[in-house]
Amino acid sequence: MAEIAVPKAAARRGFFGRFNLEVRGHMPIAQQVLVVSAGILLGLLLSALLLIASGVKPSGLANEFIVAIFSSKRNVAAVLSYAAPLTIVGLAATLAFKARFWNIGIEGQIIFGAIGATLVANSDFGPASMRIVTMALAAMVAGMLWIALPLFLKIRLQVNEIISTLLMNYIAFNFLLHLLYGSWKDPQSAFPNSKLFDDVERLMPVGWQNLNLSVPIAIVLVLCVAWLLGMSRYGFLLNFVYSNARMARAMGVRIAGLTVLFALASGALSGFGGFMISTGIESRLTQSFFIGYGFSGILIAFLARNNPFAVAFFAILIAVLMVAGQSLQVFYQIPFAMVQLIQAIIVICVAASEFFIHYRIRMVG
Amino acid sequence: MDFLVNWLANVPGFAVPFALAALGLIVCEKSGVLNLGAEGYMLAGAMAGAGAMLSLDVHPLVALGIAALFSALLSLLFALLVITLRVNQVISGLVIVFFAQGLTALIATSQGWTNRSFSGLGELNFGPLSTLPVVGRIFFQQDIVVYLTVLVFAVTVHVLRATHVGMRLRAVGENPEAADAAGIPVGLYRLGAVVVGCMLIGLAGGYLTVAVSKIWVDGMSGGRGWIAIALVIFARWQPWSALAGAVIFGCIEALIPRMAAIGLQLPQYFVLMLPYVVTLGVMVWTSLSASRHSGQPGALGQPFVREERR
Numbered sequence: 001m002a003e004i005a006v007p008k009a010a011a012r013r014g015f016f017g018r019f020n021l022e023v024r025g026h027m028p029i030a031q032q033v034l035v036v037s038a039g040i041l042l043g044l045l046l047s048a049l050l051l052i053a054s055g056v057k058p059s060g061l062a063n064e065f066i067v068a069i070f071s072s073k074r075n076v077a078a079v080l081s082y083a084a085p086l087t088i089v090g091l092a093a094t095l096a097f098k099a100r101f102w103n104i105g106i107e108g109q110i111i112f113g114a115i116g117a118t119l120v121a122n123s124d125f126g127p128a129s130m131r132i133v134t135m136a137l138a139a140m141v142a143g144m145l146w147i148a149l150p151l152f153l154k155i156r157l158q159v160n161e162i163i164s165t166l167l168m169n170y171i172a173f174n175f176l177l178h179l180l181y182g183s184w185k186d187p188q189s190a191f192p193n194s195k196l197f198d199d200v201e202r203l204m205p206v207g208w209q210n211l212n213l214s215v216p217i218a219i220v221l222v223l224c225v226a227w228l229l230g231m232s233r234y235g236f237l238l239n240f241v242y243s244n245a246r247m248a249r250a251m252g253v254r255i256a257g258l259t260v261l262f263a264l265a266s267g268a269l270s271g272f273g274g275f276m277i278s279t280g281i282e283s284r285l286t287q288s289f290f291i292g293y294g295f296s297g298i299l300i301a302f303l304a305r306n307n308p309f310a311v312a313f314f315a316i317l318i319a320v321l322m323v324a325g326q327s328l329q330v331f332y333q334i335p336f337a338m339v340q341l342i343q344a345i346i347v348i349c350v351a352a353s354e355f356f357i358h359y360r361i362r363m364v365g
Numbered sequence: 366m367d368f369l370v371n372w373l374a375n376v377p378g379f380a381v382p383f384a385l386a387a388l389g390l391i392v393c394e395k396s397g398v399l400n401l402g403a404e405g406y407m408l409a410g411a412m413a414g415a416g417a418m419l420s421l422d423v424h425p426l427v428a429l430g431i432a433a434l435f436s437a438l439l440s441l442l443f444a445l446l447v448i449t450l451r452v453n454q455v456i457s458g459l460v461i462v463f464f465a466q467g468l469t470a471l472i473a474t475s476q477g478w479t480n481r482s483f484s485g486l487g488e489l490n491f492g493p494l495s496t497l498p499v500v501g502r503i504f505f506q507q508d509i510v511v512y513l514t515v516l517v518f519a520v521t522v523h524v525l526r527a528t529h530v531g532m533r534l535r536a537v538g539e540n541p542e543a544a545d546a547a548g549i550p551v552g553l554y555r556l557g558a559v560v561v562g563c564m565l566i567g568l569a570g571g572y573l574t575v576a577v578s579k580i581w582v583d584g585m586s587g588g589r590g591w592i593a594i595a596l597v598i599f600a601r602w603q604p605w606s607a608l609a610g611a612v613i614f615g616c617i618e619a620l621i622p623r624m625a626a627i628g629l630q631l632p633q634y635f636v637l638m639l640p641y642v643v644t645l646g647v648m649v650w651t652s653l654s655a656s657r658h659s660g661q662p663g664a665l666g667q668p669f670v671r672e673e674r675r
Contacts, residue, residue, distance in 0.1 A: 021672050054475065102455065153645075157652040162401065162455065163595050164648060167641040170588045178634035295463055302456060335474040337583075341467030347460050348446065355450040359670070 022360045032357050039353030040303075043346030050341070056332055064331075065324050077209035079319045084214035085276045086315035089297030091225045092269035094306045098229060098238055099262035105150060105165025106270045107294025108172035109143040113271025114278040115176065116142030118194050118285045121201040122184065128200045135201060136275050143271015144264050146172060151263045155256050169294065180287050194285035203280045214280040218312070221269070226308040234261060270297070292322075292340065299347050318343060372616075372623045374502040377511040378577055380615025382407070382569040384514055386593035387600065387607040388521055389565030394602065395525060396558035397538035399666035401458025402443055404590030405465030406436040406563045410570025412469040415581035416476060418483045418574075425486035429510070429571045436567020437560050439465060444559045448552050451668035462590075470583045478581050485579040486510065508576050515608075517565070522604050534558055538662035541669040551669050566590070588641060595644045599651045601660030610647075617643055 027035075052058055069075045089106055096103035103109075116138035120126070126134045150168060153159035180192040188195070203212035229235040241248040241255050249255060274290065282289045296318050304310035325339035386403055393400045413435035417428035439461070446457040473479050486508045488495075495505040525531040536544040537554045545551050573589070574581050592614060600606035621636055 021670060023670065023672055104459065153649060153652075157649060159648050159652050160598065163591055163598075164645060166591050167588065167595075167645050170641045171638045174634040174638045178632060181634070182632075295466075298459065299463070335471050337467045337470030337474065339467075340463060341471055344460055344464035344467055347456075348442070348464065351446060351452045351456055351460065352450050354452065358451070 020362045022362050024358060024360055027357050035353050035356050036350055039350040040346060042353070043342075043349035046345050046349065047342040050345070051328070051334070051338070054332075054334055054338070056328065056334070060332075064327055065320065068327060069320055069323060074209055075323055077207070077211050078323045079316065080215050081211060081281060082322050083312075083316045083319035084218040084280070085273045085293060086296055086300060086318055087218040087312050088221060088269055088273035088276060089293050090300035090304065090311040090315050091221060091308060092266045092273060093297045093301035094304065094308060094311055095225065095228075095262045095269065096266035097301055098306050099259045100242070101151070101154065101259055101263045101266070102162045103147065103165055103263065103266050103270075104162050104298065105147065105168045105294075106266075106273075106297045107290055108165070108169040109146045109267050109270035110274035110277065110290045110293055111169075111172040111176050112142040112146040113139035113274030114285055114289065115179065115274075116140075116271065117275040117278060118184070121197050121279075122194065131198075131200045132203065132279070135279065136272060139271040139275030140268040141271070143269070143274065144267040146271070147263055147267030151260060151267075155260065176285075177287060180285065184285065186284070192287050196284050197279055201279060202283060203276075212280055214276050217276070218315075222308045222312050225311075228265075229306075229308065234258065238262070270294075273297075295340065296343060299343055302347060303350055368623065368627055370499055370502050371626075372619055374506060375619035375623070376503075376612065376615040377507050378615075379618040380611045381511055381514050382573050382577070382589055383593055383596060383614045384518070384608050384611035385569035385572065386566045386590060387596045387611055388518060388604055389562040389567075389569065390593055390597045391562075391600075391602055391604055391607060392521065392525070392534075392565065393558050393562030394597065394665055395538045395662055396534050396555045397541060397662050397664040397667065397669070398447055398555050398559055399454040399458065400443075400559070400562065401455060401594065402440075402461035402465070402563075402590075403566050403593050404586055404588065405462040406439060406566040407570035407573065407586040407590045407593075408465045408469045408584070409439045410436045410567030411574045411585055412473050412478070412570075412581060413567070414571030415483070415574040416473070416478050418485065419478050419481055419581075420476065425575050426509070428575050429486075429568055432571025432575070433564040433568045436570065437564045439468075439567075440559050440563030443563070444556050447668065448555050448559070451670060454666050454668070466584060473581055473583065480580065480582060482580040485574070486576040510572055510576060518604055518608055525604070535662070538664055541664050541667075545669070545671060551671075555669075566593075569593075592640060592644045595648050598659075598661075599647050602662065603660060614640060614643070 048058075048061055051061060056064070069079060089110065092106055092109075093103060117135040120131070120135045120138045125131075146168060147165070150159070150161050150164040153164055154161040177192070180194065184194045186193050186195040203214055205212050206216060229238070237248070237253055238258055241253060241258060245255065273293065277289050277293065278285055300311055300314045300318060303314045321339055321342060325334075325336055328334040328338065329336055386407060389406075390400055390403055410432035414428045414432035417423050417431040418425065421428075421431075423431070442464075443457060443461050446452040447454050488506050489509050489512075491501075491505040495501045497505065523531075525535065533544065533549045534554055534557075536547070537549060537551050537558075541551045544554075569589075570586060573586060578585065596607055596610040596614070600610050617640055621639065624631060624636065625633075
């Protein structure tokens with residue numbers, strides 16, 4: 001293995017004797033995958049212990065997570081229908097993070113995307129045959145609008161986008177409540193929902209159960225993002241910028257323009273994700289349709305290390321977790337918050353495992 | 366006049382959580398550790414405070430102590446990630462928020478603490494002082510934490526500015542390599558700053574449940590942790606400016622229920638957006654009025670690895 005030896009500083013005295021932290025040069029990809037997989041396994045193990053501690057029988061664990069899901073066509077359909085929007089938001093986070101724009105406002109963009117789509121549906125805008133496409137476009141535009149302000153503030157005024165995008169989530173949520181408790185409330189429903197979408201306002205059914213076009217669309221989008229990042233000139237320029245920003249600037253690469261491009265694409269994808277959840281799963285706008293997606297999108301992008309194919313893989317993993325979480329809720333009265341906690345535990349373990357990619361501990365004496 | 370007095374009398378209660386959280390963040394970040402997990406620590410403190418009141422039936426001040434301790438416990442996980450394992454501090458902070466959201470909802474639901482009200486912290490009794498016109502309502506009908514907050518600020522400012530510990534802490538945050546060369550244990554100082562800072566943030570969260578709402582609801586910190594982070598940037602890491610900022614946000618939050626009380630017909634959800642919109646405005650204002658020195662600690666967000674020094 002090619003490793004650059006870094007001169008050692010004085011060894012420090014710890015509880016375990018003297019040890020040194022050694023900086024690794026570069027770890028081969030295969031070995032990195034191994035380390036990260038170990039992190040994921042550790043996370044799953046800790047989660048399993050947590051579930052057992054909260055009353056799930058160890059034998060029931062395998063049953064809930066593997067047998068119950070993959071032996072029933074219905075549950076596989078449920079997993080796939082969650083995995084599709086999760087993939088979309090994971091890709092959205094990937095695009096933004098690739099351009100070093102911390103888009104933590106995916107949730108707000110999901111909300112606005114769904115609002116945009118519902119606006120088209122409510123007003124019966126355009127010909128019925130094109131309705132669903134119009135809704136998708138409106139969702140993407142709405143998502144882009146919702147990221148535009150933090151993006152502008154970041155580029156022009158260096159306002160920290162982590163906080164500004166996050167604040168936009170709370171604003172979007174309150175606006176959603178304003179609509180759902182106000183003019184958009186379905187008078188026939190006891191809950192603050194918009195009225196059900198018509199048939200022309202839903203995605204075409206494909207496959208079995210309640211599966212629809214969302215899965216094929218997600219697959220196509222994975223390929224599109226893979227092309228954008230891996231083969232297009234924009235992806236190439238982005239890699240250039242982040243391997244040597246000064247060189248790129250000297251060569252006339254417009255760094256701000258690239259950030260704008262990728263961040264807007266991220267907003268558009270998040271908005272599209274909102275469209276997919278509202279029309280593909282809920283068939284209406286509700287006050288809670290978005291919960292968990294924004295957060296999961298960010299975690300998926302982190303776990304996948306911004307690789308679009310890995311995004312799809314982790315989206316399926318999280319979708320399995322969500323479906324299993326629902327049955328745990330029914331059969332063991334375990335709150336759904338467990339699903340979020342497990343995701344966080346897995347990410348913490350993976351983040352911790354990266355330590356071993358960058359450093360090596362060497363015992364001295 | 367009545368409106369004004371009612372409004373101002375409510376300001377301290379709303380300002381305290383912002384003030385304590387911002388102070389905790391300043392302590393933590395002065396040591397060079399970027400702490401984006403404030404929202405998570407506030408949730409942890411709020412849940413622990415409510416739980417202590419409901420299940421242990423302790424004095425409200427003890428419940429606040431438990432809130433701070435629980436938050437400190439959670440901060441050890443964060444410290445393990447960013448100080449020992451040198452994980453990216455942005456990712457670590459965010460994942461702590463997600464972790465705390467899940468953990469608090471899980472514990473509170475399984476213990477049956479959600480949506481159960483309790484009698485929390487009451488006001489101090491100043492006798493005749495509290496019946497003074499105007500002044501009495503605003504200054505002498507508050508709970509003890511309001512007064513303690515000012516004291517905590519004074520002590521913290523003194524420690525940071527004028528003691529050995531404080532100066533070393535700032536050295537670690539400005540230039541860890543130099544501090545290390547001078548023999549200051551960088552990791553230890555950062556650990557201390559993270560734990561103490563997060564205790565203050567947890568206290569802020571505990572105050573939300575124990576003294577203000579007297580009830581726990583999932584996710585009830587409602588973005589106050591994020592607003593506190595913005596406040597710290599606005600205050601350029603100066604504790605007294607942060608306190609002033611917290612009072613401004615206290616005024617805004619106290620105004621919301623007041624406007625409804627006097628029968629002002631405003632779209633409710635737009636009014637609820639107000640704190641977030643104002644925070645955005647404050648951030649824009651901060652960056653527009655950028656002086657040459659933002660006050661940001663020099664090594665903020667950078668892990669220290671002795672063997673990586675150049």
